[in-house]
Amino acid sequence: MRILIADDSTLCRLTIKRFLSWNKCYDIAEAANGVEVLEQHRVFKPDLIFMDITMPVLDGISVLRIISKIDKTVKIVIVSSLGNQRFIHAESLKQGAFFTLPKPVNQDSLMQVLDAVQKLANVGGK
Amino acid sequence: MQKITVDELQEGMVCGKTIYDDRGTLLISRGAKITKSYIQGLKKYNIGLIPIESGQLSEAKLDSLVKPTRQFTACKALISDIDQYRTVKVCRYLDKVEEVLYQAIEKHYVKEYLNSMMQNDILYKHSVRTAILAVCMGIQNEYSNSDLEYLTIAALMHDVGMGRKFSEENSEHAFVGFNKLRQNNDIDMIVALVCLQHHERHDSKGYPIGFGKNEIIEFARIIAVADYYDRLILKKCTPYQAVFKVIAGKGNMFDPASISLFEATLR
Numbered sequence: 001m002r003i004l005i006a007d008d009s010t011l012c013r014l015t016i017k018r019f020l021s022w023n024k025c026y027d028i029a030e031a032a033n034g035v036e037v038l039e040q041h042r043v044f045k046p047d048l049i050f051m052d053i054t055m056p057v058l059d060g061i062s063v064l065r066i067i068s069k070i071d072k073t074v075k076i077v078i079v080s081s082l083g084n085q086r087f088i089h090a091e092s093l094k095q096g097a098f099f100t101l102p103k104p105v106n107q108d109s110l111m112q113v114l115d116a117v118q119k120l121a122n123v124g125g126k
Numbered sequence: 127m128q129k130i131t132v133d134e135l136q137e138g139m140v141c142g143k144t145i146y147d148d149r150g151t152l153l154i155s156r157g158a159k160i161t162k163s164y165i166q167g168l169k170k171y172n173i174g175l176i177p178i179e180s181g182q183l184s185e186a187k188l189d190s191l192v193k194p195t196r197q198f199t200a201c202k203a204l205i206s207d208i209d210q211y212r213t214v215k216v217c218r219y220l221d222k223v224e225e226v227l228y229q230a231i232e233k234h235y236v237k238e239y240l241n242s243m244m245q246n247d248i249l250y251k252h253s254v255r256t257a258i259l260a261v262c263m264g265i266q267n268e269y270s271n272s273d274l275e276y277l278t279i280a281a282l283m284h285d286v287g288m289g290r291k292f293s294e295e296n297s298e299h300a301f302v303g304f305n306k307l308r309q310n311n312d313i314d315m316i317v318a319l320v321c322l323q324h325h326e327r328h329d330s331k332g333y334p335i336g337f338g339k340n341e342i343i344e345f346a347r348i349i350a351v352a353d354y355y356d357r358l359i360l361k362k363c364t365p366y367q368a369v370f371k372v373i374a375g376k377g378n379m380f381d382p383a384s385i386s387l388f389e390a391t392l393r
């Protein structure tokens with residue numbers, strides 16, 4: 001599975017990357033702003049994107065709105081540290097996100113999301 | 127050499143100066159004998175005065191004529207054209223605008239696109255004029271050379287989704303253009319994004335997606351202003367009416383910062 005981690009903070013990218021690194025099947029790429037996410041979406045063609053909301057140049061929600069319009073197969077998980085989690089969750093799902101995770105990300109919830117994506121992919125494959 | 131109107135032209139006269147159309151396409155070279163088909167062509171292209179030579183030119187003289195490249199003359203013609211708006215101070219930035227424009231045209235995909243647009247006069251002129259105005263605003267904003275180059279490419283290609291027909295009602299063109307540019311790996315994503323967002327508004331009432339003020343990238347905000355101004359001119363607004371309408375859009379259609387840049391480029 002190809003996974004893209006999009007966050008302007010190197011530390012946050014590293015945290016998620018470390019959680020994912022135990023599984024060698026994952027192909028991981030990174031992006032530091034909204035335009036880079038679109039660029040990676042074109043070149044790297046990820047199956048799953050972990051994306052922060054506040055990013056320079058173009059924010060996460062805008063990228064989510066664009067990608068959900070052009071690509072129906074990629075799953076996007078919004079990772080956010082902003083205050084109102086319930087509102088963010090509702091808004092993200094409305095715009096086509098697969099799930100939302102609060103920051104700091106913990107390994108359990110990350111694994112649950114990956115599990116769900118994997119299962120969905122298997123169902124789709126059959 | 128004297129200048130006469132197309133109606134006064136007669137067959138057998140000798141053209142005194144090479145004549146180009148607005149895009150720099152060579153119509154008649156210097157020294158060519160005027161024929162019936164030339165007169166019809168000149169009428170079609172709306173060429174005002176024709177310079178006519180009384181004597182014959184030698185072949186050696188003809189060879190020594192410097193023929194500028196097509197794109198070079200095209201831009202030159204359009205720069206002088208936009209200067210006739212009498213509102214935008216292109217003269218002040220002329221050297222820089224020319225430099226950036228030629229740099230952008232060097233890119234093969236820009237060249238291909240401009241060549242494919244040769245059939246569509248309105249769209250071609252609109253794109254180049256938008257680019258010139260956008261670059262003026264970019265210079266005002268003290269952009270670096272590479273930023274200006276991206277801004278120019280984005281402005282030249284912002285209506286790529288229009289296809290061959292330029293129409294106001296085609297609201298799908300922004301998205302179509304974005305998809306087209308996105309699939310070409312040579313083109314920077316910023317250029318594609320500008321294409322997507324150039325009809326978005328500051329108050330989120332734009333199309334195709336309805337982005338808000340903070341979700342529109344800076345290049346798209348600048349090009350939106352330049353694009354709107356030129357579309358008003360195309361709709362036969364006078365330059366002053368157009369400037370007034372653009373400035374009236376401050377805070378609802380356009381963000382105040384881009385309008386300040388636009389105001390700074392005015393005379």
